Amino acid sequence: MLEIKDLHASVAEDGKEILRGINLSVKPGEVHAIMGPNGSGKSTLANILAGREDYEVTSGSIEYKGEDLVELDPEDRAHKGVFLAFQYPVEIPGVSNTYFLRAALNAKREANGEPEMGSMDFMKYIREKVKQLGLKDELLTRSVNEGFSGGEKKRNEIFQMAVLEPSLCVLDETDSGLDIDALQTVAAGVNALRSPERAFVVVTHYQRLLNFIVPDYVHILMNGRIVKSGDKSLALELEDKGYGWLDELVVS
Amino acid sequence: MLDAVNRDQEPEWLVSLRDRGAKIHGELGVPTTRNEEWKYTPLRSLAGVNWNPGEPGPAVFGTDPTFYAQTTIRVVIVNGRLDRNLSELPVVPGLTLMSLRDAIYEKPDVALHLGQIAKIEDHTFAALNSAVFVDGVYLHLSAGAAVEPVIEITHVTSGEGMVIAPRVLIVADENSTAKIVEQYCSDGSSTNLTIPVTEVFVAKHSNVEHVRLQDESLDSYHIALWETKQAGESEYRSYNVAFGGGLARLDQNIDLNGEHITTRLDGVVVARGEQVIDNHTKLDHALPNCNSFEIYKQIIDDKATVVFNGKIFVHQDAQKTDAKQTNQALLLSPNATINSKPQLEIFADDVKCTHGATVGQIEETFRFYMRSRGIPKATADAILVYAFAAEVLELMSDAVVRERLERRLYSKLGIDLGLM
Numbered sequence: 001m002l003e004i005k006d007l008h009a010s011v012a013e014d015g016k017e018i019l020r021g022i023n024l025s026v027k028p029g030e031v032h033a034i035m036g037p038n039g040s041g042k043s044t045l046a047n048i049l050a051g052r053e054d055y056e057v058t059s060g061s062i063e064y065k066g067e068d069l070v071e072l073d074p075e076d077r078a079h080k081g082v083f084l085a086f087q088y089p090v091e092i093p094g095v096s097n098t099y100f101l102r103a104a105l106n107a108k109r110e111a112n113g114e115p116e117m118g119s120m121d122f123m124k125y126i127r128e129k130v131k132q133l134g135l136k137d138e139l140l141t142r143s144v145n146e147g148f149s150g151g152e153k154k155r156n157e158i159f160q161m162a163v164l165e166p167s168l169c170v171l172d173e174t175d176s177g178l179d180i181d182a183l184q185t186v187a188a189g190v191n192a193l194r195s196p197e198r199a200f201v202v203v204t205h206y207q208r209l210l211n212f213i214v215p216d217y218v219h220i221l222m223n224g225r226i227v228k229s230g231d232k233s234l235a236l237e238l239e240d241k242g243y244g245w246l247d248e249l250v251v252s
Numbered sequence: 253m254l255d256a257v258n259r260d261q262e263p264e265w266l267v268s269l270r271d272r273g274a275k276i277h278g279e280l281g282v283p284t285t286r287n288e289e290w291k292y293t294p295l296r297s298l299a300g301v302n303w304n305p306g307e308p309g310p311a312v313f314g315t316d317p318t319f320y321a322q323t324t325i326r327v328v329i330v331n332g333r334l335d336r337n338l339s340e341l342p343v344v345p346g347l348t349l350m351s352l353r354d355a356i357y358e359k360p361d362v363a364l365h366l367g368q369i370a371k372i373e374d375h376t377f378a379a380l381n382s383a384v385f386v387d388g389v390y391l392h393l394s395a396g397a398a399v400e401p402v403i404e405i406t407h408v409t410s411g412e413g414m415v416i417a418p419r420v421l422i423v424a425d426e427n428s429t430a431k432i433v434e435q436y437c438s439d440g441s442s443t444n445l446t447i448p449v450t451e452v453f454v455a456k457h458s459n460v461e462h463v464r465l466q467d468e469s470l471d472s473y474h475i476a477l478w479e480t481k482q483a484g485e486s487e488y489r490s491y492n493v494a495f496g497g498g499l500a501r502l503d504q505n506i507d508l509n510g511e512h513i514t515t516r517l518d519g520v521v522v523a524r525g526e527q528v529i530d531n532h533t534k535l536d537h538a539l540p541n542c543n544s545f546e547i548y549k550q551i552i553d554d555k556a557t558v559v560f561n562g563k564i565f566v567h568q569d570a571q572k573t574d575a576k577q578t579n580q581a582l583l584l585s586p587n588a589t590i591n592s593k594p595q596l597e598i599f600a601d602d603v604k605c606t607h608g609a610t611v612g613q614i615e616e617t618f619r620f621y622m623r624s625r626g627i628p629k630a631t632a633d634a635i636l637v638y639a640f641a642a643e644v645l646e647l648m649s650d651a652v653v654r655e656r657l658e659r660r661l662y663s664k665l666g667i668d669l670g671l672m
Binding site for chain 1: 616617618620621622623624625626627628629631635636638639640642643646
């Protein structure tokens with residue numbers, strides 16, 4: 001589903017290189033965890049997959065379902081099934097969640113040649129999603145993330161993901177700022193969406209999220225490169241030893 | 253211009269108001285940008301027009317003026333004169349809604365308030381209005397009256413090169429409640445100069461919501477004075493929606509003349525093309541324990557210019573005043589201009605007064621968030637711009653009025669989003 005080859009990327013504004021040759025292959029149904037210390041480039045990778053223009057891909061390639069992702073606008077990527085759950089979801093006062101999601105879903109449907117979902121059908125559809133995820137109905141009428149607690153914002157990201165039904169879900173530090181209860185709710189929401197057709201790239205600093213969202217593969221990103229890959233036991237090893245023991249693997 | 257009014261029959265107080273207006277206007281003339289209060293209001297182009305006195309409007313309009321006035325209680329003023337055919341004046345308990353011209357002769361109350369609220373000595377165009385107005389609206393709420401349906405006052409101007417001087421007097425006696433919408437529109441692309449004056453008296457324990465929509469043609473000039481006097485324990489909520497006019501200026505002043513008064517003085521401005529939209533507001537806190545809240549949201553595109561001047565005076569006796577002013581501008585083009593000037597003068601020592609002014613563009617993080625969900629860039633921008641302005645529209649209590657203004661906001665912004 002996702003093939004990243006020798007990806008180099010830098011900050012558009014000052015040209016500072018962040019990613020220095022990433023290779024990653026993700027197949028449908030898999031969950032890949034990307035772990036790494038602060039500043040390793042893992043959030044940059046997540047944002048580049050969604051098409052944030054603050055970064056520039058300088059060489060290498062990203063193929064998604066056999067198509068070059070790099071040249072696509074963020075909205076086109078979303079229409080093709082890429083979803084980024086933000087580390088810091090944006091508050092948009094004056095725009096209700098319902099309106100926002102309907103605009104998003106119908107834009108996607110239009111792009112894929114499907115008919116627009118009418119207001120009534122849409123309400124039925126999202127009410128079901130609200131129920132599935134155990135959320136409150138009031139979420140629908142509230143403005144997007146406005147005045148939400150950290151946990152509510154992250155839950156709203158997962159809710160949006162459930163509504164938009166993407167193929168590739170990228171979670172950027174979804175665990176940051178969550179207490180253990182909120183973490184479990186969010187993880188349960190993610191697990192409910194796991195399917196043989198859908199893949200996840202979970203970016204996280206800590207291992208604890210991976211207790212709840214169990215990955216098939218764990219990759220350690222340091223200084224812009226994946227320095228080690230393994231299965232879920234690698235995350236536990238990291239939890240034990242920290243990142244220091246990997247320093248020798250970092251090529252500067 | 254002054255000859256247009258037949259003054260033979262008028263009561264002495266009115267003749268004296270007209271004389272005073274003519275004298276003040278004669279002395280002040282048309283201000284130049286050297287005058288601090290008119291620094292950003294270019295009136296030079298006014299001088300290039302050969303202005304004529306306002307004449308009665310046509311019986312048939314290019315643009316249907318009832319588009320704006322769809323409620324059950326409405327009065328339509330065409331070129332400053334009440335049009336009985338377009339107006340809908342049902343008998344409502346506690347409400348008097350009639351031609352100001354008639355009220356001058358029939359209602360003794362008019363003499364107590366007309367010209368007593370607006371301070372024309374500071375406003376040359378309000379002085380001119382006082383000298384030349386022909387007609388307008390008298391809206392009176394008797395003590396205890398609670399009028400549920402929205403009362404609409406629609407000013408239409410039709411024709412070219414005329415000075416139209418509508419005059420409105422609103423008197424809300426004690427314990428009365430009403431929601432009033434006052435709107436200005438043009439018949440087609442009329443190129444008149446409208447110089448309205450609206451005076452509002454809100455008596456003790458009364459509650460008045462007053463929405464203003466300025467939606468005249470982009471070739472027209474509009475220079476207005478709205479002045480409100482509030483007595484103790486009253487509430488006045490004003491929402492100024494300013495979309496229209498080539499050059500449109502409003503001076504809106506509120507006298508908080510009692511204790512425990514609540515005032516809202518909010519605005520939504522959208523200026524495009526080469527429009528100049530200028531709002532000068534003034535809140536005068538004279539006595540203790542009053543609250544005033546002011547939010548101005550301004551969207552400026554193309555080569556348009558917007559001016560905001562927000563004065564808040566807190567006099568020495570006005571302890572425990574809580575005054576909050578926010579004015580925000582969203583610039584959609586590199587050629588758009590905002591001149592923003594909060595002006596707080598505080599002479600009391602135990603008060604809470606804050607003001608904040610921001611100027612910004614659409615935030616890239618907001619835009620990216622929406623695009624990452626599949627919303628195309630242009631739609632994302634439209635939603636964000638709409639949401640910026642909607643924060644003020646959402647404060648309006650009447651859903652029908654709010655939705656109508658939201659639709660008008662879409663069309664003014666040139667976007668099609670469907671209702672949120």
